[in-house]
Structure formats: C-alpha cells, structure tokens
Amino acid sequence: METYSAIATFVGAAAALLFAILTARKVLKASEGTDRMKAISASIRAGANAFLKRQYVIVSIFFAVVFAILCVMAAAKLLTWFVPFAFVTGGFFSALSGFIGMKIATAANARTANACREGLNRGLRIAFSAGSVMGFTVVGLGLLDISIWFSLLKFVFNLPANEITGAMITFGMGASSMALFARVGGGIFTKAADVGADLVGKVEAGIPEDDPRNPAVIADNVGDNVGDVAGMGADLYESYVGSIISAAALGVAAFGSFEALALPMLIAAVGILCSIIGTFFVSTKEGASQKNLLAALSRGTNLSAILIALASFPLVYFILGAAHWKMYFAILAGLIAGVLIGQATEYFTSDTYKPTRKLAASSETGSATIIISGISLGMLSTALPIIIIAVCVLVAYFVSGGAASASMGLYGIALAAVGMLSTLGITLATDAYGPVADNAGGIAEMAGLEKEVRQRTDALDALGNTTAATGKGFAIGSAALTALALMASYIDKVHSIEGGAEKLANLSLMNPTVLIGLFIGACLPFVFAALTMESVGRAAQSVVKEVRRQFHEITGLMEGKATADYAKCVDLCTKSSLREMVLPTIVAVIVPIAVGLLLGSTGVVGMLAGATASGFLMAVFMSNSGGAWDNAKKHIEGGAFNGKGSDNHKAAVVGDTVGDPFKDTSGPAINILIKLLSMVSIVFASLVVSFSLL
C-alpha cells in the first residue's frame, strides 16, 4: 500500500510537471511580435526578475534566521531534526512555484498580444496555456514535495505513520512564510505602481491608461506579474500542500493507518489527471462574446470537477473500506462548496448582477455614497460564503462519523478541503490567465498595435476580472477549510507532546484563556489589513512623487519626444514594497508564539479560531468590495450613468482606488495569515507546552 501510494503520488506530480513543460514549450514557440513588443516585454521581464531577485535575498535572511532558531530548538530536543530542513524545502518549493509562474507569464504577455493580432481564440489559447503552466507547476511541485518527503521518511528512515505526518506538516510553515512575503511584497508593489500611475497619469496629467509617456507604466505591468502571478502561486501552493498534509495527519489520528494517510495524496493525484483532461476543453470560436469566453473556461473547470467527483468514490470505497464510504460525501461537499463560493463571489462583484449595478448607480450622489455602498456590499456579501462553509463543515463532519468519534469528523473536514483544492490545477489556470491578458493589453497599447487587437485583449482582460474574482473566492474558501484542518492538526500535535494533553484539557469557550485568545486572534486580521493598507499608501506616495518629478524634469516627455525613466519607477516600487513587507510578516510569526507563551496552548487554539473566523470575513469583505468597485467603474466606463469622464465616473474612480489595496493587497494577504498562524503554532508547539506562563 505505502509503496503504491508513493508511486501514484509521484506519478501525479510528474504528470502535472510534464504537462506544464509541454504547455510551456507550446507557448514559447509562438512569436513575440514586433521589435517594439519584444522590447516592452523585455523591460517588464527585467523589472519582475529584479524584484524577485531582491525579494529572495531578503527572504533568504529571514529563512536563515528561522532555520538557525529551529536548529537550536532541535538541538534542545524541542523538535526533531527533520523540521528545519522541511521548513526550508517548503519555502523553496513555494518560491519556485511563484518564480516559474512569473517566468511563463512574462514570456507569454507579448505572445498573447501578438496572437490577438491573428484572432481571439488564438489569444485565449496562449493566455490560458500560460495560466495552465502556472497552475500545473503549483500542484506538481506541491505533490512532488509531498511524495519526496513521504518516501524519504517512510522508506529511508522507516518512521511510523504519525511521525511521518508530524514531520511533513512543518514544511507548511516554510511554504506559508514564503507565501506571505510573496503576497504582501507583490501586493504592495502592484498597488503602489497602479495607484501611482493612475493618480498622476490618468487623473493629473489626463493621459490614457498604459500610455508609454507615463513613467510608472512598466512598473504597473511588472506589478501584475509579481503580485497577481507570483503572489497567487505561492499562496495556493501553500493551501494545497497544507490541506493534503493536515488531512494525512488527521487521517492517521482517526484511523492510525497508512490508508487514511494516503487517501488525500491519491485524491490530489487523481485531481491532477482530471484537471489536465479539463484543459483540453477550453477553446472558443472567433468573434466570441464575453459570455462565450466565460463558458469556454467554465466548461473546462466544470468537467474537471465532475470527473473528480466520479473518480473519488471508488478511491474512498476501496482505500478506507466499505464501512467508511460515506466519507466520499465530505470530499463532494468540499468540491461543491468551492464552486458555490466562486459563484457567490461572481454574483456580488460582476456587473451583470444587481449588487454591482446598484453600486454603480450610487455614484449619482458622489464619491461618499459609492464608498458607503461598496463597504456595505462587501460586508453583506460575507453571509453567503459563511453559510456555504458552515454547511460544508457540518456535512463533512457528520457524514464522516463525527457524532461517534470527533477525530473521524475532523478527518472529514480536512478531506473537504482536499476535495475543494483537487481542481486547483485548472482553477488556477483560469485565474493566472487574467494578469497575462492584462499585460497583453498593456503591450498592445504601448506598442501602438491596431485597434482591434486592443479590443480583443480587452475582451480577454474583462473575462480575467471575473475569473480573478471567482479565483479569490476559491482561495479564501479553501484557506478557511485548510485553516480549520490545521487547527485540528495543531491540537493533534499538542496531544502528541508529553504533558500536552493536560494543557489542552479545557478547550471550552468558558475558559478565559480560550476566550482571550479568540479576541486577540479575531483582532489580528484587522491589524494586518491596516498595516498592509498603510504600506500601500506609503509606497504609492513615493511613486506619485517620482512620476510628478519626471513629468516636470524630463523635457519633451509629454510630447513623446523623450522617453520616461521606467526603470527608476520599477526600482522605487521594488525598494519600498520590500521594505514594507517585513513588519507584517514578523507580526504574523511572532504573535502566535507570544500568545502561546503568555496564554498557553488553549489560548493558541482560541487565537486560531478567532483569526480564522474574522480573517475569512475580512478577506471576503475586502475582496468583494474591491471587486465590485472595480467593475462598477468598468460598468460606467462602458457607457452607463453618463459614462467616462462624468462626475459619476470620477466618483467610481475614487471607489476603485480605495478598492485596490482592499482586493489585491490586504484581502489576499489575510488568506495566508490565517494559515501561517496555524503553521507557526504547530512548529512551536513544544516550546509553548514547555514554557508557557498559563
């Protein structure tokens, strides 16, 4: 059984990576177009590479310090010696996921623009293929990391099941920390560049978006890649790996067998194969409407989901045994919840539905009312996802036999998370396609391509906004389920430590340490959102000043006789976003340790529950408010409510500007925060059990 599982998992990982390589070669074969297009694409690539390179230097320092601390703890027998190395590999693979995704995205942008000169379907194929490379790299590397560690611990060190999962779960902390750096750093970069370019270029100087005279225009395009691609990749790598390993750990706790450990890995492997099949069904006809385009993408993801739903039944039935076939419904609940949350997000943020149209209408009475309406839209939109997750958790728990045995029920919740994330290969492909299309549009504009090309890239980009919104909903939903599974893993971990079980004896809400932990945990997403928003503000401020300076000092720039100093803006964004990403990350790492040492393990559990609940709400609120403002603005630009340039439009631009850090910096960063808190708590569990004050 163990050998077969290891092989099957490895085969799944290899299939994903092979598919990614073949798809990448297909993308790279396409032409980059004119010399001007090549040059622009090269600048974007150079900027993105420079950012990542410097980011990795800073991150390496952090990893070196934590590695050293973990080694000291291992020497003090507070950890096994596997932990420091697992930590580093988790970070390495997470970074690699983001890096490869960013490489292919920056290689595909000019190619997509060029393909759009031939036709819409051709453009869609290139952009979606680039997205697929990213999606399958993430799942492939995730499963590869898992299969290597599993084989090593099982076949080389010959550890029992519970020690294997205990060691493996700690590479989640490496992945989470890397993801947080990527998300926060990239998120600040992209929004600082975007806000800076818009405020001075569009609003003050009155030149169009993506105009080559704007010094921040390259930085803006770089931002799409480092934020939306590299950040997103690292984020979902982490959810993916975290959900599989915590399910494996909880499976061991519930069944004590290798079968329960292997099931989540096998579901993931099967999910990869089903997702690959799905990608072949994504294509459209020439002259397709936006609806057709969306249908093309949905066809792929829906088909994959159905295939997984069919394939996982025999998996559960034969691996867990006939007595536990009902656990299949936990996986199904997760799959369905993922789809539903995506649809709920679309309903609240797409201008084809009432909420965003009403939001656009509130621009009639100015910017204050559109802000109030957008905030209340976002807050109201939290109810539906909460109910979806609630039903999913209850179903997963009780069908798995939670009423008789809590550990069975918790395993069921973790399986739901695995089920939801099993479609990740293709879901991420549709999501990562957006920034590629966005960049392609920018290149078409800057290179002065024909008008119909820009129209085609705009069609692809508009669709990208919808897939980005559903993708965000999916990311948040899966993060919440994963966080719950990790919380259960934390408790499992503490129980495995000597003296840990007594420390956790009273997890009741009436225990004041639990309650206080809950309050502090619930507060963290608020503080985190505030810190990241302020960072964007400060970074954007510096970009605004630089763009103003260039407009002022470079003679002939506005007349198109001189070129702007793009590199300076890229450099500025890089420096300020990297400086700003450090504090939030350190807060996220230190708080759970501090809470543990002061309030004990029960306080940590309270903190994790509070952070997950309030983090989920804040992330949904901020993403949906931001998405709705963005689309309300686009709706007005499309001609509604007096159209572009009207007072309504000005009000909508204010809404969109407020929404930018909401949806692209703070909201997504909270996703990672809630997982990182659990990961840190798990790694430092024995420290807390040994030295806590209460």
Added chain:
Amino acid sequence: METYSAIATFVGAAAALLFAILTARKVLKASEGTDRMKAISASIRAGANAFLKRQYVIVSIFFAVVFAILCVMAAAKLLTWFVPFAFVTGGFFSALSGFIGMKIATAANARTANACREGLNRGLRIAFSAGSVMGFTVVGLGLLDISIWFSLLKFVFNLPANEITGAMITFGMGASSMALFARVGGGIFTKAADVGADLVGKVEAGIPEDDPRNPAVIADNVGDNVGDVAGMGADLYESYVGSIISAAALGVAAFGSFEALALPMLIAAVGILCSIIGTFFVSTKEGASQKNLLAALSRGTNLSAILIALASFPLVYFILGAAHWKMYFAILAGLIAGVLIGQATEYFTSDTYKPTRKLAASSETGSATIIISGISLGMLSTALPIIIIAVCVLVAYFVSGGAASASMGLYGIALAAVGMLSTLGITLATDAYGPVADNAGGIAEMAGLEKEVRQRTDALDALGNTTAATGKGFAIGSAALTALALMASYIDKVHSIEGGAEKLANLSLMNPTVLIGLFIGACLPFVFAALTMESVGRAAQSVVKEVRRQFHEITGLMEGKATADYAKCVDLCTKSSLREMVLPTIVAVIVPIAVGLLLGSTGVVGMLAGATASGFLMAVFMSNSGGAWDNAKKHIEGGAFNGKGSDNHKAAVVGDTVGDPFKDTSGPAINILIKLLSMVSIVFASLVVSFSLL
C-alpha cells in the same frame, strides 16, 4: 441582609432620581432667550416628540407580539409567568430613560444658547446639568427596576436566590429590544437628516451649516436628540441593568448566597452616590480654553472613579467575607479598563494626537487616500482596546479564584463589568452634554445671535466631540464585558434546565456546532453594519430629494423671503427611519433562535462568542474611523492643510460623510446587537433545549 440590600438599592435609585429632578428644575428655571429662540426650540421639541410617539407605536406592536409569544411559552411551561412581564417592564423603563433624556435635552438647548450669551461657564453648567439629568435618570430607573423586581420576587413570592436572578435577567431582553429600536431608528434618523442637509445645503447650494434657509436644518437638530440622546440612553440603560443582573446571577451560581447576589446592586448604589459628588466639581472659569473645559469634566469623572474605588473595598470585604477580598481587584480592573479604553479612543480620534493629524495630512492626495487611511486607522485602533479588555478579563477571572473554580472566575468578570459601569451616572452626563451643546450652536446660528455666543457654543460643542468619542469607547467596552457576563449567564441558565447540562457538555472549539456557531456569530456584525448603512443611504436619498424639491419649488427661499417647510423633512426622516429600523431588529431577534434550533445550545454559545469578538472589533473600528474623519475635517476647517474650501477640505468632507453612518448608526447599534443576542438566547433557552435539531 436581603432587606438591607433591597433598601440600600432603593435608596441609591431614589437618590439618583431625586438628584435628576432637582437638576432638571434648575435647568428649567433658566430663560429660553428671545422669541425666535423659543420658536426654534419648540420646533425641535415638536419634531422629536413626533418621532418618539410614532416610534413607540411601532415598538408597542413588536412588544405586544413578543409578549403574546412569551405568554404562550409560559402556558407551555417553557418559561415562568414572570418572564413576559419582566420583558415588558424592561422595555418600558428603557424607553422611559430615553424619553426623559430627550425631554430635558430639548428643553435645555435654547437655554444653553441663552446662557452662553452671559458666559462660557454658565453655558457649560446648563448643558452639563441637562446631561446629568439624563445620566442619573438612566442609572436611577435601572436600579429602581432592579430593586422593585427583587423586592417583589423575594418578599412577595419568596423565591430562592437562583430563581430570582433567573426571572430578573429576562427583563434585559425587553431593555435590549427597546434599545436596539431606539439606536437603529434614532441613528438612521440623525444621519439621514445630517447627510441630507449637508449634501444639498452645504455642498450643492453652498449655504453654511445650520442656515435657517435649509429645509433639513430642524430635522438635523431633531436627529441629535433622538439619535445621540434617546438612543444612547436606552443603550446604556441596557448595559447597566444587564451587567448588574448577570453579575447577580453568576454570584448566586458561584456562592449560592444572597450576599453575592446583593454585591453588584450595592456597588451600583454606591457608584451613584459617588457620581453625584463628582458632578459638583464640574465648572470652569470665564475665558477657559478647550483644555480647561476638558479638565473640568475630567475632574468630575476621575473624582467619582476614585471615590468608587475607595468605597467598594469595604463593600467586598464585608459582604463576601475576608476570604474573598481579592475580588475587589476585579471591580478595580473594570473601573481602570473603562478609563483606559476612553483614553485609547481619544488618542485615535482627537486631532491633538498624531493619528488624526496624519489622517488630515492624507487629504493632500485626495478623497481616496483619506478614505483608505481612515479605514486603516480604525482597524489598527482595535488592537489597544482588545488588549485592555483581555487583561481586564484575565485579572478579573484569576483574582476571583477562577483557577480553582470557574464559576468564581466568571463572577469576577461580571463584577468587572459592574465596576466599569459604576461611574455611568457621571460618564453619561459628560456624554449626553454633547448633543445639547450641538443643538445650542444650531439655535444660536438660526436665531442670529451675536458672534461671540456662537464661538462659545462652538467651544462647548468641540469638547462634546471628544466626550462623545470617549463615551463611545466606554459604551463599547462595557458592552463587551456585559456580553461576556451574559454569555456565562446563558450557560448557567441552560444548566438549570432539565437535560440542559448534557446538551452543553461539549463546549470545545473542536465541536463543529460550536465552531459553526462562532463563524455565524462573527458574521452577524458585518451583516448588521451593512443593513444599517444601507438604511441610512436610502433614508438620506429621500431627504436629498425633498430638500432639492423645496429649493426648487419654494420661491424666495434662498433670498430669505420665504420659510422652508421644516416639518416635511422631519416627517420624512421619521417615516423612513422607522420603516428601516424594523428589519435589522427582527434579524437580531430571529437569528439566535434559528441558530439554537438548528445547531443546539452549543451552537448558541459559539455564536455569542463570535458575535462578541467580531462585534467589539467592528464597533471600535467603525466608531474610531468615523470619529477621526470628523475631527480631521474639523482640523482642516481650523486652518490646517489649506483650510476651509480647499481641495483638502473637500476630501475631508467625503471622509466625514462616510464616517457618519459608521460612528453614529452602525457602530453603536452593534453594541446593542451583541447584548440582545445573549438576552434572546437566555429567554428562549428552554425552547432550544427542548426542540433543537442537533
């Protein structure tokens, strides 16, 4: 012991009410000034009375329906027959508190304006006296209600201690429901009128604030009274009564004795006497600066707090016995936490400190950046109050012996809430003084009084903003502590029901019903904030249209030759705010019952914890963001950052408009929401235990 306690409590109540009556007579003796002033004041009074009258009609229907339901439940033996009547008296006294407060405030506004013609100190005395009437009416009626019910249940029905508190706690539900109606209805009224008056009058027509040509100007002044006075009175009545009774109930659970039941009542009674003494130290010299004025008010509240700190030690020592003298520190922790939360609020919202000054500076780059900065300021400001409450809860729990006996610790937490609220008489006086000064300023403007009069009322009003902010912090902090005490009372209540103890056996965070309840509870404040904000938007929209219509149709209005139809605006605000207040209240009453029936009592506990944590955060965030925007605008109007009329000022006005429903409608309503949820859960506990699904 029981007799002495009942007498002492009654004496405390009588002292408060007597002091309120004497102070009211002093206020009423002052002159209302010129005929024009009298007429304006009469219009405001008429509008406020009309609003309250119609509000009480709607509320009566709600109370009649719930009363009937409770009677049916009593007939079915799910409740005792005391409950329906306790419910009604709670609502009645809460309404009466708001009503009397509003009466005196509308009587004192012209008198304050007139007194300011004589001098600043004279104006302060009248306005503060009016606030005192309100403050001492609230605590007097609260304690009167308690002493009457206690005497009735003890001396007439001769019930044992636990049945007395069990019956008494249900009048909290009446008080909470009434408070929610008052807060939501009044909050929507005041902001609809304010936003409507500002948007059309100040922004579109360009006439100054409180200009008599503005048709919404009377409605705006009415709003200050029905929202800030009547709403605030009902809210704090409810916290006050709720904290005392839940402490009494938890005292019985911990000690099983009348002594522990009596202690919170006696602390409250002593608190009233100390607060009365404090009021005599509030006065200032002519030509006092704002700092002097603030010092005058602080002298009164600080002195009261010190006296209570001194007096409660012997109370604890002699009533609970020498073995439990450490419980004194629980009371002290509550007292100190109340002061600290007020100061933290002041730090984040007053323009004498860095955060609000930085916020004002962010107006340099327009309205989008001031919105982002204001939101992040509010979110960041949640950290300090959370830590203060956390430390207070931990101290209260452990000094009371919670480590050995949880019920002792919970009693300690409830005592902390009582300690915090023991200064309510004078705290509320400094708080309710604000709207009176605000109204006085309006009357001075409308009646065309001398410029120096307006300067004096402005000085009083500016101070009112600071006391309102600290008052809000105090209201939120005490609501959170009271909600925690009520949560403990709920558990106590369920344990007292046959079969209830087993239902609550697993309150662990790993129980999925607890966890799901937590998620749903945490979501409620978000939904509630969204609903109330949208209500304000809709109501304001109708006011905007009406004001535009009057400017358009009434010839000679702008030239001052014709008078505006003030009554129409008041009527419109009344109608729309009363229509809008129904849905949020019904949500707040039905959700806890629905959650209970679906998820069982453990789900209810999860929901209460989630709602308290996220509600506290949301209330602090929204109040502080709103307060800071308001003061940033005032800071700019005071001449900073290019002053009034500049682009900075316009950006700040957008911030202030967004902040209005934040700080005066949604934020304060969440305070009541979290208490009402517990109250409803307590009353319907036996229904849930008997009929829940899970």
